[in-house]
Amino acid sequence: MKKSLILLLAMVLVFSAFTGCGSDPAAETGNEEAPAGALKIGHLSYHTGPFGHVGPMFDGAANFALDFINEAPPLDREVTIIHQDIGTIGEGQAARKLVDSEKVDVLLNVAGEYMSYRDWLLEVEAEIGGPLLPSVHGGSIDMAYGGVVTEPIFRGAPMDTDQGAATAIEAQKQGAKTVVVMAVENDGMQMQQEAAVKASKALGMEVLGELDFQPEQTSYRSVVSQAQALNPDALLIFCAAEDGGTVVKNAAEMGMSSIIVGATDWMFVEFPKTATMDALNKHKYVGAVGFTYQEGPAWDFYKAAWDASEYAELNDASNSYTLQYYDLLNVAMLAIEQAGGTDVAAWVDAMYDVSMGPGKKVYTYAEGIEALRNGEAIDYDGVTGAFNYTPTGVVGGLFGVFQWTDADTLERTSLIEGQTILDVTSK
């Protein structure tokens, strides 16, 4: 038995060694030994588990932004990043590792389980005054949290509730009068479901049912059957790309031909691959509402740079997560320059200063750092829009409506302005 176990252990070690030898562009610039004086970012990402396939995209998006930042790093301190997998050990445990063992200056969070380790992190913030907490997917965190010294969360994405409302607006635009709202059971998706229900009612649509389902199932026929029995005009669905693909596919298989509106995750290529174009075409309408880019100088620079970069193979330039990583890291690093260090109090003030002025409009990190070094105040306008924060670190954003025209092509068909969403959510 001992020999078998030793043999097994040896095999695992050999394979572990191989896993570090991939040619993934996202993995090449991360997880290196930090030079003395470097700013360390701990990035909570996915490399294993059900969302393991999106990790390279997240890592690539962060690396892409840092490539530009490191051309003139804040305070002349090179910025390094540790891409920490949360798929196996969980977000909370991974955060502890990065903060306690790696002593990161910045904890970059992309996922939606912040509440599971918030209490611990608040204690750490109170005790050691760090780390800084830019959060790409902070839209799933209650909007009452963040933007202050005791909890320096600053989001890269608008609130998930806005997205929930946006799906309802799109369903009504497509002619729906009755809806069924479905969501997987996690914090962010449930928040979107709740918002979609409220928005649907506010828009005068009848909500025939709210259905919850588990992620990562091979079939959703039962829950689809329930929705089918309610005979709605539209299904509003909040779940990951592959789960959404399976739901849409199952719905087509079961004879439904409906208006279906999903959220940002459906902009991943896994959605049409899982759903199949055959099933998508069986429905009256299938769209995804997601955060999108604002046309302008920031977008022009970013798109050209992304398309020319080694990361372009990971996803399209318009991918919402990539946009948000880019803007959030730009602003967070400009704020470190403005603050003169990683002191939380100074950084929090600087986040508001550099993102929403008053000051010179800048559209790239390079413009921003140059202006700051010339002693000018700046107002960063990014690829996701004006990038202005509320007092709790919530950022506004623009929503786009997208449709898959084939298995590889996602087309933006229309825009939903922030004011339209505000009008609905404030009813």
Added chain:
Amino acid sequence: MTLSTFLSSTLVLGLLEAAPLVLAAIGFTLIYRLNGFTNVAYAENITLGAYFAVIFNSLLGWNFYASIIPAALLSGLLSVVTYLVIFRPSFRRGVGKTELIILSVGVSYFIRYGSRILFGNDLFNFNFSSTSYLKVFGIGVTNIQLICIGLVAVISIGIYFFIYKTNYGEKMRALADNEELAMISGINPTKVSLLIWFIAGSSAGLAGLFYGSFSFVSSSLGWNMILIVIMVSVVGGVGSIRGALVASAFVGIVTSAVNLLSSNSLYGDIVLLIIFIGILKVRKVRV
């Protein structure tokens, strides 16, 4: 939802859910009956069966149905290799049941992460030449699903007859029941064991392939299924093909019924677990 819709939905959806599970449970229960331990690494046979089919279908461009046989053969071969390299040496050293389970968990991790190196994190989908949308008892299904169910039925019946009605099957059952007596009777234990592990591996591979054809193939496909496969095998009576068939169909139908009645699919799993615990309690079964 009317009563007739509910009943037809429960039956059709339940059998659809159960179809791949039948194959997975048959294979699992064969190994359990022969070697008397819970082979967690069996999960990876399910996953790799699907991956093998992906190689032939999506990567090499074979017809989906043509990719079934080579995928099953390769999956069976993988199972045999696992047996020869990992488990048989352990049996010979008299390794205990608990240690074998731990070993199988290790093997499972090894294969799963090894396959991730080969296939990456991408999700794979099968290419079907054409999909037709049909109705069975008023419930929408596709021609692919119906063909898959048909194939599962044929394969299951084939395995059943092989185990219970053929000379080789008799040898396999004899070996599983009493190895020493079987050897005295002239049965070659290595040859028969290899055959059992091959059939079990092929069944797992086919189960993975059918699961994958209903949705997508990922590196955690088998791992997500293994708990229910173990439960079905235990409740169906370990080693019993008939039991595995009945228990799988039961699981599919009960899960569908509960899911159709509740607004949260989690209740289906909870009800299933409670029923299983109840059955095991009454039957006093230990794994």
